[in-house]
Amino acid sequence: WLRYxxxxxxLEKIEVRWIRSSDVTYGSASLKAVLxxxxxxxxxxxxxxxxxxxxxxxxxGQPSDVWxxxxxxxxxxxxxxxxxxxxVDRLDLRQ
Numbered sequence: 001w002l003r004y005x006x007x008x009x010x011l012e013k014i015e016v017r018w019i020r021s022s023d024v025t026y027g028s029a030s031l032k033a034v035l036x037x038x039x040x041x042x043x044x045x046x047x048x049x050x051x052x053x054x055x056x057x058x059x060x061g062q063p064s065d066v067w068x069x070x071x072x073x074x075x076x077x078x079x080x081x082x083x084x085x086x087x088v089d090r091l092d093l094r095q
Contacts, residue, residue: 002087018090028053
């Protein structure tokens with residue numbers, strides 16, 4: 001499905017907003033900046049955006065990369081190899 005999004009964007013069928021995980025999880029200020037960029041500073045949601053704060057989304061209480069320990073090196077490499085390089089670059093992903 002990632003390749004379909006990239007292709008649709010290239011063909012200008014849709015506008016895709018690429019959001020890096022770190023941009024919305026780094027802190028409330030970063031989250032507000034992303035929302036303001038997407039919705040606009042003068043949107044009807046401006047007041048709600050100004051009051052937004054991060055929720056704790058990682059209910060396990062573990063570091064966000066802990067899943068890597070549960071996946072074999074071979075599977076992680078296979079998953080990585082399947083990602084389009086353009087997607088990796090846009091979202092600033094790392095192995």
